[in-house]
Structures are given as structure tokens and as C-alpha cells.
Amino acid sequence: MxxxxxxxxxxxxxxxxxxxxxxxxxxxxxxxxxxxxxxxxxxxxxxxxxxxxxxxxxxxxxxxxxxxxxxxxxxxxxxxxxxxxxxxxxxxxxxxxxxxxxxxxxxxxxxxxxxxxxxxxxxxxxxxxxxxxxxxxxxxxxxxxxxxxEMPFAALDPAKAKAQILKALGGSVEAAQERYNPFEEKLREVACLPAADCPYGKQPWVLEENAKGRFSIKGLSAGANMGEVFRLEYSQGLPLDKVAFGNARTPAEVSSLMVLTKAKYDFLNDIxxxxxxxxxxxxxxxxxxxxxxxxxxxxxxxxxxxxxxxxxxxxxxxxxxxxxxxxxxxxxxxxxxxxxxxxxxxxxxxxxxxxxxxxxxxxxxxxxxxxxxxxxxxxxxxxxxxxxxxxxxxxxxxxxxxxxxxxxxxxxxxxxxxxxxxxxxxxxxx
Incomplete structure (x- = not known):
């Protein structure tokens, strides 16, 4: 140091x-x-x-x-x-x-x-x-x-953590994904080319625990990261036709694409x-x-x-x-x-x-x-x-x-x- x-x-x-x-x-x-x-x-x-x-x-x-x-x-x-x-x-x-x-x-x-x-x-x-x-x-x-x-001294009790995550999700991962389906669809329209075989939004959300005892929601992570990247593109000053592939030209439009970013924090961080x-x-x-x-x-x-x-x-x-x-x-x-x-x-x-x-x-x-x-x-x-x-x-x-x-x-x-x-x-x- x-x-x-x-x-x-x-x-x-x-x-x-x-x-x-x-x-x-x-x-x-x-x-x-x-x-x-x-x-x-x-x-x-x-x-x-x-x-x-x-x-x-x-x-x-x-x-x-x-x-x-x-x-x-x-x-x-x-x-x-x-x-x-x-x-x-x-x-x-x-x-x-x-x-x-x-x-x-x-x-x-x-x-x-x-x-x-x-x-x-x-x-x-x-x-x-x-x-x-x-x-x-x-x-x-x-x-x-x-x-x-990420360190052993602050390790989670997996059962306790999972219980609080499921409570935040509203009882189940499946029910939460259903509620957020319109926002997944919106991101799919923004990020996927019409003729492409785009897998985004087709994956069921799955609550996973990694080797360090920390949790993530597979399926949600992509949409959450996508919204954050769109915000970073705008903040960086990229040309507006490059920000969210031309679909976010104002701060309000950028934020509208970050609903799943917030959901990730609601379900995994703000517990x-x-x-x-x-x-x-x-x-x-x-x-x-x-x-x-x-x-x-x-x-x-x-x-x-x-x-x-x-x-x-x-x-x-x-x-x-x-x-x-x-x-x-x-x-x-x-x-x-x-x-x-x-x-x-x-x-x-x-x-x-x-x-x-x-x-x-x-x-x-x-x-x-x-x-x-x-x-x-x-x-x-x-x-x-x-x-x-x-x-x-x-x-x-x-x-x-x-x-x-x-x-x-x-x-x-x-x-x-x-x-x-x-x-x-x-x-x-x-």
C-alpha cells in the first residue's frame, strides 16, 4: 500500500x-x-x-x-x-x-x-x-x-440468504420473471436485430449460488448488465446513434432501460x-x-x-x-x-x-x-x-x-x- x-x-x-x-x-x-x-x-x-x-x-x-x-x-x-x-x-x-x-x-x-x-x-x-x-x-x-x-470472514448462511432473496422476489423466481417480462421484451426489441437468432429474454431466471456462497439470478444478469452498459454509453458521451443502438437519446430514455438493473439490486444487494x-x-x-x-x-x-x-x-x-x-x-x-x-x-x-x-x-x-x-x-x-x-x-x-x-x-x-x-x-x- x-x-x-x-x-x-x-x-x-x-x-x-x-x-x-x-x-x-x-x-x-x-x-x-x-x-x-x-x-x-x-x-x-x-x-x-x-x-x-x-x-x-x-x-x-x-x-x-x-x-x-x-x-x-x-x-x-x-x-x-x-x-x-x-x-x-x-x-x-x-x-x-x-x-x-x-x-x-x-x-x-x-x-x-x-x-x-x-x-x-x-x-x-x-x-x-x-x-x-x-x-x-x-x-x-x-x-x-x-x-x-467475496471473503470467508463475511460468508453467508446460504439458507438465510436464500430465504430473504425469495421474499424480495415475491415468493419465487418464476413469479418475479413474469412480472418483469414486459421489460425483458423491451430490451429484446432494443438489443436484438429482427432477423437474428437472439437468445436474450428466452432464458428462465434461475437463482444460483457460486463457490464463494454468493447468489446471482441467471437470466436476470444479462438484462441488468445491459441497462448499466447503456447508461455508461450515454455518460461516456458516445454518439446518440450508438447509445442503446440508437434507442436512448435522453436520460429518461436511458433510465427506462434500467428497470432490470434496479431489479437485480432489489433482489440481490438490497437485502x-x-x-x-x-x-x-x-x-x-x-x-x-x-x-x-x-x-x-x-x-x-x-x-x-x-x-x-x-x-x-x-x-x-x-x-x-x-x-x-x-x-x-x-x-x-x-x-x-x-x-x-x-x-x-x-x-x-x-x-x-x-x-x-x-x-x-x-x-x-x-x-x-x-x-x-x-x-x-x-x-x-x-x-x-x-x-x-x-x-x-x-x-x-x-x-x-x-x-x-x-x-x-x-x-x-x-x-x-x-x-x-x-x-x-x-x-x-x-
Whole structure:
């Protein structure tokens, strides 16, 4: 893992982070800590998805200029802009200084895939241009924060997982496929040439368990991946006659082809038990970071992250969907379908302190560029801002100039409520 000298000293306890001048909002709140979890930027389909879609549609799909699954140049530029905007917001709030901050004020850690590492670098380049900061990441392809759902310590009880999946399906896979048949037919019309022997949509859905104890729905996967690829084509800026083979010329039309993408998440990711097993490790580190510097802080025998003003974690939509489910947080942003997680979509945990009382509050929000903002690489500013939705994590939340703020003590109950202590493993950012 790459780690700066300052970060190493801080983690070793030899140095303390320098103080940053804090700026109170007009109604008296100071932002003093942010943890954000961002999805990677625009990429082509992965190699396995490309092979699947080519096979089921018997059709050539658009050619991308980077290896399958990797962040594109357009995706990098979109992430830089999101980073620039977030940096501007955090500087205005006084969380980070102008120019290049001390490296000890940051923890930027990415999932170890190319698209996440490159997105983390893009966000850093946007937030801190010319500062030369680099993200950290583990060696190899698995990090317990981001790939817990593929690792033994977070293994599923197959019977329990299957029962919850079947409940979400409405009792049976067959009944669910029947409900979604009109959407399969629509995708078939879009992706299959009339005269071709196109197998898409003819396969019965089958709930399968893989060797690692994780579940998928064979038959649904192709349609789910297809909708995501159409969105990526539009976001990448491909000519409109290439997006969904010329059948999606607006964000709303793209989203209409993503109903099966959402269904896959509804049936496999947004399942409380599966989400808790897959993201307890990540949620636990977020919780520990949010408690640092308050009376709720504690040392965790599994490992406690360094106390920094800004923790930026770059992950995958699967990670964010698990966290969303654990929180019970839902959103509907612009033309996206409900709970959609666009490229560089970010789940934000912002801790504020009320100046007059010294009480702490937490804002939990999801923020993402619109489909057209990503496609057009729109500059984000005071008039052209990302889409966002706030989460009421407690009963006594209050609307403020900085968003919906909830008492930290009660909000942390919501953050911690679905952390499964049996799905945790020792972790260190060193």
C-alpha cells in the first residue's frame, strides 16, 4: 500500500494533525469531519459482461478505447470535476485549507481495482490540483473494506440468504420473471436485430449460488448488465446513434432501460442480511471515524482509523448499495431510477458542531452528477450543482443552511444498528 511519510507518522502516533481554521455557517454550524464513499467513474463493461451481452444478443457492441472494466479518460475528467466541486464546498466550509493541505489531514483509500484507484486519483487531482497526493490501496485484488462479500470472514448462511432473496422476489423466481417480462421484451426489441437468432429474454431466471456462497439470478444478469452498459454509453458521451443502438437519446430514455438493473439490486444487494454481511467492515470503519474526537470515541480491537478531517473512500456501487440498505436510506435523484448509484455517486457523512451549544450533529446525504452533467463534463458551480438527497437518521433532525442535521448520538445508532460483529475482521490503513 502507498502511504505518505506524514500519514505514516500520524498513524504511528508520532504527530498530531495540524489545526484548520473553522468557518461557521450562517446559522452557526461548523463542519469538522467528513467521510465520503464514492463510486468509481465511467468505465466500459467488464470482460465477463461484454462476453455475456455479445452472446445473448448475437450483436457487436460499441468499441471502447480502454481495456474492459477500466476507467475511461472521460470518466477521469468527470471525477476530476466532482473532486474540484467537493473541494470547493469543503474549503468554503473551512474543513480543508486553500492550496495544498498537510497530508496528515487526509485519508484517501481506494478499492484495489484499476477503475477505483484511477477514480481516487482523479478526485484528488480535482480537490488538490498540483499537490501530488496519491491514494492508498492494498496489494492484490481484495481489500476487506470493499471485497468483504467475496471473503470467508463475511460468508453467508446460504439458507438465510436464500430465504430473504425469495421474499424480495415475491415468493419465487418464476413469479418475479413474469412480472418483469414486459421489460425483458423491451430490451429484446432494443438489443436484438429482427432477423437474428437472439437468445436474450428466452432464458428462465434461475437463482444460483457460486463457490464463494454468493447468489446471482441467471437470466436476470444479462438484462441488468445491459441497462448499466447503456447508461455508461450515454455518460461516456458516445454518439446518440450508438447509445442503446440508437434507442436512448435522453436520460429518461436511458433510465427506462434500467428497470432490470434496479431489479437485480432489489433482489440481490438490497437485502438486509446480505448487506450487513457484505458491508459491516466498511460501516464499522466509517462509524469509528465519525466518533473520533467526541465522547463516543473508542478504540476498536479490530483496528481504528486515523483521526483526520477528511476520509475519502473510493469503492463500487455494490458497497454503496449495501451501506444504503444498512442505513435504510433511499433516494430519487433527477432522471435516475430510485436508489440508483451513478458513476462517482457519493454517500456522504458530514459531522457538524453547533457553535452556541457545542453539540454534534450528523448529515448523511447522497450526491451525484446528473447523466447530462457527466456526459457533457459540465462545470459544477453555484448554479449548476450535483443532484443530492438528505437522510433523516433520527427523529429530531433539523433543516439548516448546510442540509438536514441530526443529533450525532441518535444518528450513530442508525449507523451502527446493522453492523454484524461476526462479519468484522482486523483492519489497518497502514
Amino acid at each position: 502507498k502511504t505518505s511519510l506524514y500519514a505514516s507518522l500520524l498513524l504511528a502516533g508520532l504527530l498530531s494533525p495540524p489545526a484548520i481554521a473553522q468557518t461557521a455557517s450562517s446559522d452557526g454550524y461548523v463542519l469538522d469531519k467528513v467521510v465520503q464513499v464514492s463510486r468509481h467513474g465511467v468505465r466500459p463493461p467488464t470482460e465477463s459482461n461484454e462476453k455475456l451481452l455479445t452472446r445473448v444478443t448475437q450483436r457487436q457492441w460499441p468499441t471502447w478505447l480502454v481495456p474492459l472494466g477500466n476507467l475511461t479518460g472521460h470518466g477521469y475528467a468527470g471525477a476530476v470535476e466532482m473532486g474540484r466541486y467537493r473541494g470547493q464546498v469543503l474549503r468554503t466550509a473551512g474543513l480543508i485549507p486553500k492550496g495544498c493541505p498537510d497530508a496528515r489531514q487526509l485519508l484517501v483509500h481506494a478499492s484495489p481495482l484499476q477503475r477505483t484507484k484511477a477514480t481516487a486519483q482523479a478526485l484528488l487531482d480535482g480537490m488538490f490540483p498540483g499537490c501530488g497526493f496519491q491514494p492508498t490501496y492494498v496489494a492484490g485484488e481484495q481489500d476487506a473494506l470493499f471485497q468483504a462479500n 438486509p442480511y446480505i448487506a450487513s454481511r457484505g458491508a459491516s467492515e466498511l460501516m464499522n470503519q466509517i462509524s469509528l471515524e465519525l466518533k473520533q474526537g467526541t465522547t463516543f470515541a473508542s478504540k476498536d480491537p479490530q483496528g481504528t482509523p486515523p483521526d483526520v478531517p477528511l476520509m475519502l473512500l473510493v469503492a463500487h456501487d455494490t458497497n454503496i448499495s449495501y451501506l444504503r440498505t444498512m442505513l435504510g436510506f433511499g433516494w430519487k435523484l433527477g432522471d435516475y431510477l430510485e436508489n440508483n448509484i451513478p458513476p462517482v455517486g457519493t454517500l456522504q457523512f458530514e459531522r457538524y458542531k453547533e457553535v452556541k451549544t457545542g453539540d454534534y450533529f450528523l448529515r448523511i446525504a447522497f450526491e451525484a452528477q446528473s447523466m447530462d452533467q457527466i456526459r457533457n463534463l459540465t462545470r459544477l458551480d453555484g448554479t449548476e450543482t450535483p443532484l443530492k438527497g438528505d437522510f433523516a437518521s433520527a427523529k429530531d433532525c433539523r433543516k439548516t443552511s448546510v442540509g438536514l442535521l441530526c443529533p450525532l448520538k441518535e444518528a450513530l445508532v442508525k449507523v451502527d444498528q446493522n453492523i454484524d460483529p461476526t462479519a468484522l475482521t482486523p483492519y489497518s490503513f497502514q
